Amino acid sequence: xxxxxxxxxxxxxxxxxxxxxxxxxxxxxxxxxxxxxxxxxxxxxxxxxxxxxxxxxxxxxxxxxxxxxxxxxxxxxxxxxxxxxxxxxxxxxxxxxxxxxxxxxxxxxxxxxxxxxxxxxxxxxxxxxxxxxxxxxxxxxxxxxxxxxxxxxxxxxxxxxxxxxxxxxxxxxxxxxxxxxxxxxxxxxxxxxxxxxxxxxxxxxxxxxxxxxxxxxxxx
Amino acid sequence: xxxxxxxxxxxxxxxxxxxxxxxxxxxxxxxxxxxxxxxxxxxxxxxxxxxxxxxxxxxxxxxxxxxxxxxxxxxxxxxxxxxxxxxxxxxxxxxxxxxxxxxxxxxxxxxxxxxxxxxxxxxxxxxxxxxxxxxxxxxxxxxxxxxxxxxxxxxxxxxxxxxxxxxxxxxxxxxxxxxxxxxxxxxxxxxxxxxxxxxxxxxxxxxxxxxxxxxxxxxx
Amino acid sequence: xxxxxxxxxxxxxxxxxxxxxxxxxxxxxxxxxxxxxxxxxxxxxxxxxxxxxxxxxxxxxxxxxxxxxxxxxxxxxxxxxxxxxxxxxxxxxxxxxxxxxxxxxxxxxxxxxxxxxxxxxxxxxxxxxxxxxxxxxxxxxxxxxxxxxxxxxxxxxxxxxxxxxxxxxxxxxxxxxxxxxxxxxxxxxxxxxxxxxxxxxxxxxxxxxxxxxxxxxxxx
Amino acid sequence: xxxxxxxxxxxxxxxxxxxxxxxxxxxxxxxxxxxxxxxxxxxxxxxxxxxxxxxxxxxxxxxxxxxxxxxxxxxxxxxxxxxxxxxxxxxxxxxxxxxxxxxxxxxxxxxxxxxxxxxxxxxxxxxxxxxxxxxxxxxxxxxxxxxxxxxxxxxxxxxxxxxxxxxxxxxxxxxxxxxxxxxxxxxxxxxxxxxxxxxxxxxxxxxxxxxxxxxxxxxx
Numbered sequence: 001x002x003x004x005x006x007x008x009x010x011x012x013x014x015x016x017x018x019x020x021x022x023x024x025x026x027x028x029x030x031x032x033x034x035x036x037x038x039x040x041x042x043x044x045x046x047x048x049x050x051x052x053x054x055x056x057x058x059x060x061x062x063x064x065x066x067x068x069x070x071x072x073x074x075x076x077x078x079x080x081x082x083x084x085x086x087x088x089x090x091x092x093x094x095x096x097x098x099x100x101x102x103x104x105x106x107x108x109x110x111x112x113x114x115x116x117x118x119x120x121x122x123x124x125x126x127x128x129x130x131x132x133x134x135x136x137x138x139x140x141x142x143x144x145x146x147x148x149x150x151x152x153x154x155x156x157x158x159x160x161x162x163x164x165x166x167x168x169x170x171x172x173x174x175x176x177x178x179x180x181x182x183x184x185x186x187x188x189x190x191x192x193x194x195x196x197x198x199x200x201x202x203x204x205x206x207x208x209x210x211x212x213x214x215x216x217x218x219x220x
Numbered sequence: 221x222x223x224x225x226x227x228x229x230x231x232x233x234x235x236x237x238x239x240x241x242x243x244x245x246x247x248x249x250x251x252x253x254x255x256x257x258x259x260x261x262x263x264x265x266x267x268x269x270x271x272x273x274x275x276x277x278x279x280x281x282x283x284x285x286x287x288x289x290x291x292x293x294x295x296x297x298x299x300x301x302x303x304x305x306x307x308x309x310x311x312x313x314x315x316x317x318x319x320x321x322x323x324x325x326x327x328x329x330x331x332x333x334x335x336x337x338x339x340x341x342x343x344x345x346x347x348x349x350x351x352x353x354x355x356x357x358x359x360x361x362x363x364x365x366x367x368x369x370x371x372x373x374x375x376x377x378x379x380x381x382x383x384x385x386x387x388x389x390x391x392x393x394x395x396x397x398x399x400x401x402x403x404x405x406x407x408x409x410x411x412x413x414x415x416x417x418x419x420x421x422x423x424x425x426x427x428x429x430x431x432x433x434x435x436x437x438x439x440x
Numbered sequence: 441x442x443x444x445x446x447x448x449x450x451x452x453x454x455x456x457x458x459x460x461x462x463x464x465x466x467x468x469x470x471x472x473x474x475x476x477x478x479x480x481x482x483x484x485x486x487x488x489x490x491x492x493x494x495x496x497x498x499x500x501x502x503x504x505x506x507x508x509x510x511x512x513x514x515x516x517x518x519x520x521x522x523x524x525x526x527x528x529x530x531x532x533x534x535x536x537x538x539x540x541x542x543x544x545x546x547x548x549x550x551x552x553x554x555x556x557x558x559x560x561x562x563x564x565x566x567x568x569x570x571x572x573x574x575x576x577x578x579x580x581x582x583x584x585x586x587x588x589x590x591x592x593x594x595x596x597x598x599x600x601x602x603x604x605x606x607x608x609x610x611x612x613x614x615x616x617x618x619x620x621x622x623x624x625x626x627x628x629x630x631x632x633x634x635x636x637x638x639x640x641x642x643x644x645x646x647x648x649x650x651x652x653x654x655x656x657x658x659x660x
Numbered sequence: 661x662x663x664x665x666x667x668x669x670x671x672x673x674x675x676x677x678x679x680x681x682x683x684x685x686x687x688x689x690x691x692x693x694x695x696x697x698x699x700x701x702x703x704x705x706x707x708x709x710x711x712x713x714x715x716x717x718x719x720x721x722x723x724x725x726x727x728x729x730x731x732x733x734x735x736x737x738x739x740x741x742x743x744x745x746x747x748x749x750x751x752x753x754x755x756x757x758x759x760x761x762x763x764x765x766x767x768x769x770x771x772x773x774x775x776x777x778x779x780x781x782x783x784x785x786x787x788x789x790x791x792x793x794x795x796x797x798x799x800x801x802x803x804x805x806x807x808x809x810x811x812x813x814x815x816x817x818x819x820x821x822x823x824x825x826x827x828x829x830x831x832x833x834x835x836x837x838x839x840x841x842x843x844x845x846x847x848x849x850x851x852x853x854x855x856x857x858x859x860x861x862x863x864x865x866x867x868x869x870x871x872x873x874x875x876x877x878x879x880x
Contacts, residue, residue, distance in 0.1 A: 020462070020466065020518055022240070023243070023463070023466060024466050024469065024470055024514065026240065026243060026244050026247060027247060027466060027467060027469075027470030027471070027474075028470050028473065028474050029244065029247075030244055030247030030248050030251060031247070031251055031470060031471055031474040031475075031691075032474050032477075033248065033319075033323060034247075034248050034251040034252050034255065034323045035251075035255075035474065035475075035477070035478070036323065037252075037255070037323055037324055037325075037326050037327055038255070038258075038326075038478075040327050042327065042330045042331055042334055044334070045341075046338070046340075046341075047340060047341070049331075049335060049338075049341040049344045049345065050344050053331075053344075053348065063320075063324070064320065067316075067320045067323065068316065068320070071313075071316035071319070071320070072316075074244065075312055075316075078240055092515055093511075093643055096507075096508065096511035096512075096515075099473075099511070100503075100504065100507045100508070100511070103473060103474045103476065103477050103507065104477055104503070105477075106477050106478075107477055107480050107482065110482045111482055111489075111493075114482055114484070115489060118486070120486075120487060121485075121486075121487070121489040124489045124490050124493075125489065128493065203313055242680070243683070246680065246683055246684050246687060247687060249684065249687075250684055250687030250688050250691060251471075251687070251691055253688065253759075253763060254687075254688050254691040254692050254695065254763045255691075255695075256763065257692075257695070257763050257764055257765075257766050257767055258695070258698070258766075260764075260767050262767065262770045262771055262774055264774070265781075266778070266780075267780060267781070269771075269775060269778075269781040269784045269785065270784050273771075273784075273788065283760075283764070284760065287756075287760045287763065288756065288760070291753075291756035291759070291760070292756075294684065295752055295756070298680055423753055460682070460686065460738055463683070463686060464686050464689065464690055464734065467686060467687060467689075467690030467691070467694075468690050468693065468694050471690060471691055471694040471695075472694050472697075475694065475695075475697070475698070478698070532735055533731075533863055536727075536728065536731035536732075536735075539693075539731070540723075540724065540727045540728070540731070543693060543694045543696065543697050543727065544697055544700075544723070545697075546697050546698075547697055547700050547702065550702045551702055551709075551713075554702060554704070555709060558706070560706075560707060561705075561707070561709040564709045564710050564713075565709065568713065
């Protein structure tokens with residue numbers, strides 16, 4: 001590798017800049033998502049284990065909800081770096097802020113698990129849970145918009161239509177979670193159903209289709 | 221790398237698609253398997269530490285059982301990607317579902333550890349443990365069958381005989397774990413022995429031999 | 441790869457020496473930073489969840505402080521290896537010592553979270569927290585200075601001005617955290633504000649600018 | 661990459677065999693080593709925090725001891741793969757067994773931390789701790805000896821002198837830890853001092869020197 005021409009060596013260094021940042025981000029995602037299970041506390045009973053396990057439904061629901069959403073956000077974070085090929089110091093700092101949010105998620109997940117069957121406090125727990133995702137969606141938009149502003153960190157060959165579709169798609173995030181936050185004060189059930197719908201929406205979003213169609217036509 | 225022809229660059233992107241997904245999956249596997257030890261709770265006694273440690277045998281058994289099975293599933297997941305060379309959006313989602321199952325495993329492992337010496341509840345704990353693996357084996361089959369359907373995500377040069385042997389081998393999984401689930405209601409001991417036998421079976425499965433013979437002949 | 445000339449093979453081996461060490465270090469950083477959230481203990485109340493969540497402010501503050509500082513130290517550790525291209529046995533051992541410190545950080549973070557609203561003990565907790573960072577900054581300097589001494593592990597093409605700026609920048613660390621340690625005995629609030637300022641200082645340090653300007657001109 | 665000749669593609673596949681196994685092993689090492697800190701339980705006192713922190717010395721000692729030893733074992737595991745360039749199914753299974761041992765280490769570390777200042781039980785805790793390392797050293801020898809038997813998984817260009825020195829070096833491990841186990845019944849203090857000496861011995865072992873001298877002369 002020492003004998004490669006200098007320009008290539010510099011490209012490699014740049015690649016490894018985003019490479020190590022991505023590996024670190026993936027590590028935090030993988031750990032945060034796997035720590036969620038620690039919020040499901042095994043029942044400690046002498047009799048009636050089956051009933052006690054059924055009573056843990058808020059824990060299972062919180063686990064599934066948070067796992068799916070983090071999984072989708074991970075996939076979206078992944079998608080960003082098909083366009084973003086460089087990293088500067090500010091971008092690294094915004095990403096650290098974003099990872100701070102990712103690593104925080106087991107806490108609101110645990111709150112939801114513990115208070116969802118407490119009729120007096122489930123509204124608060126759901127509102128805190130929603131507010132966390134509003135904050136995360138805003139951070140995610142900041143990360144993306146910082147990178148694309150004036151093509152700051154974008155590959156020159158990036159497809160403009162895909163990028164605009166991506167930007168539009170991400171803008172929905174904070175709005176939807178804000179509606180979720182508001183709904184928590186009206187109906188906790190409605191708020192959680194909307195959460196599932198948001199997850200579903202992002203999972204099967206038209207962006208994914210556009211993106212893949214473009215990728216396929218590019219490699220044809 | 222900028223100067224590589226376009227087709228190669230697209231291949232690299234596709235490689236990195238499965239690459240980052242695999243790295244993320246490996247992360248979740250590694251973390252889930254290492255969190256299992258947290259389910260072995262150190263005894264808190266003033267006297268008789270040795271006896272207290274011996275009494276923890278359900279924890280050691282659960283730890284070894286879950287660790288070996290997850291280790292084998294990791295190796296199988298690994299094997300899949302000797303054939304699967306692409307990933308699409310649906311496949312990523314199925315994999316997220318599969319990882320949700322992997323990350324959940326410390327919970328049923330902890331249940332088994334805690335209730336295996338509770339004569340009234342050990343049946344329930346073993347049945348829940350078995351049912352978890354039925355679900356996992358089904359998810360694993362879904363992952364594999366989605367990928368190979370119409371050669372959707374398969375390398376064109378993949379060896380058909382190896383792939384068919386793989387498919388047959390994976391089909392046994394859900395059936396065996398279902399028998400395990402049924403056995404739990406007859407005899408917990410028999411159910412756990414079958415678990416060990418299943419682990420042994422997959423560890424020394426003829427598939428592994430076929431696979432290696434083919435790999436050896438391919439590289440000769 | 442078997443057919444590559446021997447010298448290239450040796451370079452690859454050297455690269456993979458620092459490569460695997462870096463991957464391991466990144467793993468420890470990512471896990472330690474993600475375990476911080478376990479120090480925020482969900483309140484266990486029947487009524488008044490919102491108040492209980494507000495009362496957890498010391499936990500949030502400790503979490504943010506430790507996360508940002510570890511994130512910055514990770515980025516600095518990352519920067520080192522733009523200059524360090526080899527590893528010897530002693531360097532690996534120093535790095536293990538440094539990682540032992542990184543992995544320890546959830547403990548003082550938990551201490552700060554638990555004792556910051558205990559008027560009698562918050563001074564001790566803050567002093568212990570500061571002393572931990574004095575030790576870490578010293579270890580970090582040891583790591584860097586061992587590597588650059590007589591160009592021991594440094595790429596021959598490394599830019600001397602950037603390296604000298606790096607060395608100067610790192611020398612401030614132990615001094616600043618020592619001041620922090622002293623301040624803890626005068627005013628806990630002042631000590632924590634200085635912590636935030638140190639994080640800010642390293643986040644926007646002129647070194648980062650120099651470094652990036654050089655990197656940009658190098659790749660131009 | 662599709663256009664590479666077939667032999668190279670097979671080499672790449674083989675490399676990625678040990679590659680993904682190594683990445684997984686590194687993940688388990690990194691997580692197990694970072695989970696050790698969870699065994700240091702923050703004191704929960706109203707007054708006298710400093711005294712309570714000093715009383716935690718068995719926790720700090722166990723943490724440092726386990727961290728350094730795991731760090732060294734990781735480095736040794738790392739060294740193995742400078743010789744081992746292939747993996748077969750049996751080797752993967754032995755490695756899973758070895759990782760099961762690595763992931764288990766937080767448990768005996770926690771035991772030692774909890775019972776070292778319990779005069780009646782510290783002997784048992786130290787003996788269990790030593791016995792764990794006897795088992796681990798045996799597993800490590802099994803891993804190495806399986807790989808080198810009849811050059812099963814060894815690079816054809818591997819240096820025989822380095823390999824023999826490595827084999828001799830690893831043979832000491834089980835013997836030394838067995839002495840440690842015996843010493844625990846005579847004097848806990850002597851046993852722990854021997855642990856520190858073993859760590860020191862492996863850290864500065866002549867093997868490391870031989871290895872590096874050879875590596876240096878090879879790349880000259």
